[in-house]
Amino acid sequence: MSIPNLTPIYLDNNATTRCAPEAVTAMLPYFTEQFGNPSSMHSFGAKVGHAVKAARTSLQKLLGAEFDSEIIYTAGGTEADNTAILSALKANPERKEIITTTVEHHAVLHLCDQLEKEGYTIHKLKVDGKGRLDLNEYAKLLSDKVALVSVMWANNETGTFFPVVKMAEMANAAGVLFHTDAVQAVGKIPLKLKDTAIDMLSLSGHKLHGPKGIGALYLRRGARFRPLLRGGGQERGRRAGTENVPAIIGMGVAAQLALEHMEMENTYVRALRDKLQAGILAAVPHAFVTGNPDDRLPNTLNVAFEYVEGEAILMLLNKQGIAASSGSACTSGSLEPSHVMRAMGIPYTAAHGTIRFSLSHENTEAEMDRVIAAVPSIIAQLRKLSPYWGENGPVTDPEKAFAPTYA
Amino acid sequence: MWDYSETVKEHFYNPRNAGALPDANAIGEVGSISCGDALRLMLKVDPGNETITDASFQTFGCGSAIASSSALTEIIKGKTLDQALEVSNQDIADFLGGLPPEKMHCSVMGREALQSAVANYRGEVWSDDHEEGALICKCFAVDAVMIEETIRANNLCSVEQVTNYTKAGGGCSSCHEGIEEILAKVLAERGESFTAAPPPEKKVPGKLTTLERIRKIEQVIEKARPNLQRDHGDIELVDVDGKTIYVSMKGACSGCQMEAVTLGGVQAQMIEALGEIVKVIPVKATAKLAPNSLPA
Numbered sequence: 068m069s070i071p072n073l074t075p076i077y078l079d080n081n082a083t084t085r086c087a088p089e090a091v092t093a094m095l096p097y098f099t100e101q102f103g104n105p106s107s108m109h110s111f112g113a114k115v116g117h118a119v120k121a122a123r124t125s126l127q128k129l130l131g132a133e134f135d136s137e138i139i140y141t142a143g144g145t146e147a148d149n150t151a152i153l154s155a156l157k158a159n160p161e162r163k164e165i166i167t168t169t170v171e172h173h174a175v176l177h178l179c180d181q182l183e184k185e186g187y188t189i190h191k192l193k194v195d196g197k198g199r200l201d202l203n204e205y206a207k208l209l210s211d212k213v214a215l216v217s218v219m220w221a222n223n224e225t226g227t228f229f230p231v232v233k234m235a236e237m238a239n240a241a242g243v244l245f246h247t248d249a250v251q252a253v254g255k256i257p258l259k260l261k262d263t264a265i266d267m268l269s270l271s272g273h274k275l276h277g278p279k280g281i282g283a284l285y286l287r288r289g290a291r292f293r294p295l296l297r298g299g300g301q302e303r304g305r306r307a308g309t310e311n312v313p314a315i316i317g318m319g320v321a322a323q324l325a326l327e328h329m330e331m332e333n334t335y336v337r338a339l340r341d342k343l344q345a346g347i348l349a350a351v352p353h354a355f356v357t358g359n360p361d362d363r364l365p366n367t368l369n370v371a372f373e374y375v376e377g378e379a380i381l382m383l384l385n386k387q388g389i390a391a392s393s394g395s396a397c398t399s400g401s402l403e404p405s406h407v408m409r410a411m412g413i414p415y416t417a418a419h420g421t422i423r424f425s426l427s428h429e430n431t432e433a434e435m436d437r438v439i440a441a442v443p444s445i446i447a448q449l450r451k452l453s454p455y456w457g458e459n460g461p462v463t464d465p466e467k468a469f470a471p472t473y474a
Numbered sequence: 475m476w477d478y479s480e481t482v483k484e485h486f487y488n489p490r491n492a493g494a495l496p497d498a499n500a501i502g503e504v505g506s507i508s509c510g511d512a513l514r515l516m517l518k519v520d521p522g523n524e525t526i527t528d529a530s531f532q533t534f535g536c537g538s539a540i541a542s543s544s545a546l547t548e549i550i551k552g553k554t555l556d557q558a559l560e561v562s563n564q565d566i567a568d569f570l571g572g573l574p575p576e577k578m579h580c581s582v583m584g585r586e587a588l589q590s591a592v593a594n595y596r597g598e599v600w601s602d603d604h605e606e607g608a609l610i611c612k613c614f615a616v617d618a619v620m621i622e623e624t625i626r627a628n629n630l631c632s633v634e635q636v637t638n639y640t641k642a643g644g645g646c647s648s649c650h651e652g653i654e655e656i657l658a659k660v661l662a663e664r665g666e667s668f669t670a671a672p673p674p675e676k677k678v679p680g681k682l683t684t685l686e687r688i689r690k691i692e693q694v695i696e697k698a699r700p701n702l703q704r705d706h707g708d709i710e711l712v713d714v715d716g717k718t719i720y721v722s723m724k725g726a727c728s729g730c731q732m733e734a735v736t737l738g739g740v741q742a743q744m745i746e747a748l749g750e751i752v753k754v755i756p757v758k759a760t761a762k763l764a765p766n767s768l769p770a
Contacts, residue, residue: 376511378536382486395536416534452492452540454503454514454532471505471512 073388076434080274081223081251081367081425082392087276087324090317094278097313105310106301115312122319129322130268130285131259139284139302140315144250145174147269147284148217150295150306151246152178154267155215156187157293159244162214168192168200168229169410172248174269175217176406192218197359198227198411205234209241216245220252220268224394224407224423225358226367228252232263239264244290250274250282254325255332255364266290272314276427277321281314331428337365339435340426344368346439351446353461357413357421366427369394371413372420372446374455374465380422383445389438394421416455416465478537479571485541490548495530502591504583504602511535511580513543515587517550519595524555531587538570538577545569546584555592561585575615579606610652613645613735618656625660632671633657641701645735682748690747691719698740702727709740712757719744720757 077085097118103111105119120135127135141147152165152175167179169191179189190208192200200218209216216238220231231247238245246267252258253268254275260268268285272278286292286305298307348354353373372380377393384391394405395418403409408418424438450456455465462468478486498516505512512535518528529547533540545566550558563581567573573581586602593600607618624630624639633653637643643653658668682690695711702708707727712720721740723733730736733756741754 374534376535376539379486379540382483382537386487419534452489452532453534454512455534469503469512469514471503471514 075388075390076430076437078389078391078424078426078430078434078438080427081226081423083273083279084276084427085429086273086278086317087321089324090277090320093320094313094317097316101312105312106299118319119310119312119315122315122322125319125322125326126270126283129253129258129326130270131257131261132285133261134288136303137260137285137288139286139305140310141269141282141284141306142280142311143282144172144248144269144271144274145282146295147271147282148172148174148246148248149178150284151267151269152182152215152217153295154293155244155246155291156182158291159214162212164188164190164208164210164213166190166192166205166208166213166216166218166243168194168218170194170198170222170224170407171217171219172223172250175219175248179217188212194410196412198222198225198357198407199359200229200234202230202234202237206237209238209243211242213241213243216243218245218247220247220249221255221364221367222358222407223251224405224421225369225411226251226364226425227358228362228364231265235264235266239266251364251367254322254329255366257329260285260287272318272321275318275321275325277318278314281311281318283318328428333365336426336428336430339430339432340366340368340424342432343424343426343435343438344370346435347442350439350443354446355417357408357411366425368424368426370422370424371408371417372422373417374453374461375420375446375449377420377422379449380420380445383448384422384441387437387441387445389441392423392425394423395419476538476574476577478541478574481545481569481571482538482541482573485544485570486537489531489540489544491528491530491544491551492532493530494532495528498528498530500591500595502587502589502594502600504586504590505534511539511583513539513583513587515543515546515584515591517591517595519555526550526553526555526558535580535583536577538573539580539583541570542566542573542580542584543587546588550588555595558588559592561588575612576609578615610656611640611642611645611649613649614641614732616640616642618652621653621656622660625657626663629664631657631661631666631668634671638701641704644701644739687748688714691744694740694743694747695721698736698743702736709736717750717752719752719754721754722758723756 101115103115105112105116123135123138126138141150165179165187167175167189183189192205194200218229218231218234221228235245244266245264247265248269250269250271251274253270266287270283272281292305294305296307301307301310344356347370351372354370357369357371377395381391381393394408404418408421454469455461495516495518498518500517500519502515514532516530517526520527529551531543531547533543549561549569563585566581566584567578590600609617610621621636621640621642625636628639630636630639633643633650636653643650654668661668691714692711695709698709706725708724709727710722710724712722727733727736737754737756744752744754
């Protein structure tokens with residue numbers, strides 16, 4: 068008997084990525100010899116200031132922004148999202164409405180829930196079964212009462228794109244600021260923000276092989292803005308606080324690398340993802356892809372395995388060295404399965420069994436083969452335990468055959 | 475990843491008594507599909523002496539739900555129905571070497587399945603009396619429904635009261651915002667508005683006499699006891715040596731996985747009451763403490 072190959076396979080790149088070794092190497096001097104404060108007037112500071120500017124240029128290129136001063140460093144995607152939303156409200160105090168969607172990241176949704184408690188009106192655009200928006204519904208909501216539209220570029224769970232370029236134009240025509248949480252999209256798809264009407268965009272360093280704790284807000288020149296943090300004059304007074312220099316340098320290198328790997332994302336990574344999807348769906352009955360398979364990130368595959376629960380799947384995958392994530396309630400410690408799955412109307416028996424495989428250019432075809440080989444028996448093993456599953460398939464009329472007293 | 479015990483993992487990877495039991499004569503089906511768990515418990519009961527001769531389960535759920543189901547079947551096999559009904563969800567959790575607070579509902583589901591199966595055998599209708607809400611207090615696994623109902627039933631109006639009645643908020647205190655939100659909602663129902671209690675007066679450190687100090691320490695211990703006794707535990711003051719307070723954990727508290735949390739809470743209250751930094755250290759009460767036998 069051969070020894071099972073347990074070299075770990077990392078397929079959770081939408082959660083976080085491995086920091087590129089080139090980024091780490093570039094960062095290290097900025098902890099020690101290049102320790103100066105970029106705001107200082109002496110040579111210690113000046114050198115660091117130049118490096119911070121160079122990183123800004125790398126991000127500008129990755130985003131296709133017109134000016135490097137349109138980049139504001141933040142502590143991550145969440146801070147960028149919060150800054151954008153709160154800035155729009157502060158800058159337009161007479162406007163009390165926000166338009167967003169039901170499937171945003173919690174960094175946007177939970178802030179909006181809080182703002183609702185404080186008296187703002189939050190319009191959450193619904194999605195259909197494939198996670199798509201109704202632009203007619205959106206058009207009707209745009210008015211001079213709306214302070215901001217905040218719509219994600221690509222969904223973190225399903226990878227499904229929203230037509231943000233078009234939506235930004237619609238907002239612009241109605242005189243409404245437009246923000247997009249592009250944390251999952253930046254580095255995976257080519258961007259040219261200078262040709263769009265997008266006013267603000269959030270990104271995160273660690274989603275694109277940069278370090279954690281660093282991100283940025285793109286702010287179109289001329290877009291009205293009010294800072295979240297006030298203090299020193301860093302970031303041209305738009306985000307006070309001494310710069311996290313090593314992380315900024317690391318994110319700059321990661322942005323450069325992302326631009327170099329961009330084509331690979333859309334050829335190599337996409338092919339791996341498609342192979343994984345075809346392999347799993349061919350071998351596992353009663354499994355389907357969630358979101359919109361025809362319009363999504365090239366690296367993301369979200370599969371619902373009916374009648375089994377996601378955390379149990381993850382534990383068995385993990386036992387074989389395979390790391391993925393799930394939209395099941397149990398993995399988050401909450402009582403409800405993922406809000407994204409519920410918004411798309413995925414039944415509970417399937418929503419709890421959703422598994423997200425998110426790839427990067429560091430994955431290989433051999434890894435896909437191993438995952439394709441591992442998944443079918445894991446699902447079969449759990450289905451054998453499931454009260455919804457019979458000998459060779461789901462029991463007849465599963466919802467009626469097993470109708471427990473609900474607690 | 476959850477911090478599951480080795481026993482939980484073992485029962486998940488190798489579940490005992492899984493699958494259908496064709497000649498079962500007692501079946502209990504409970505669950506909450508919205509939280510991702512559902513369980514069918516099947517028993518074979520000897521009608522002569524009401525002994526459970528065989529048990530099996532089918533579970534749709536996470537690792538700890540499957541492990542709890544497996545543990546339950548192992549615990550109840552060979553017991554009479556009356557004996558089996560005495561099995562508590564804590565017994566199931568203990569059998570598994572403990573469950574994370576967020577996962578205690580998995581053991582509750584096991585106990586409910588058992589009640590439902592026994593009712594099914596006896597031709598009774600079992601109705602669930604337990605509604606579950608979002609988990610608010612992670613230290614003591616208290617959910618929103620429990621907090622809300624306790625506030626309503628007892629006309630509570632402060633976080634401190636909620637902690638005294640339910641233990642929620644008595645640990646790390648990071649759920650106090652959540653508790654305040656529930657208080658505000660329930661108080662609004664009865665036409666009142668929630669106002670946070672004024673902050674406690676700042677203690678002036680170093681002003682207490684030794685006697686006052688010991689009394690304050692005793693007061694903190696007395697205040698902590700009812701909560702612990704409710705869980706069949708207790709705490710006793712053993713000795714005070716400068717800034718170190720030695721206590722003895724009794725009953726269910728002794729060796730409980732929450733012991734560190736409990737002690738941390740007591741220590742925080744000591745610091746608050748005394749206005750100085752002190753350490754609370756657990757010792758075995760039986761060992762008669764000689765001054766130099768105390769742990770350093």
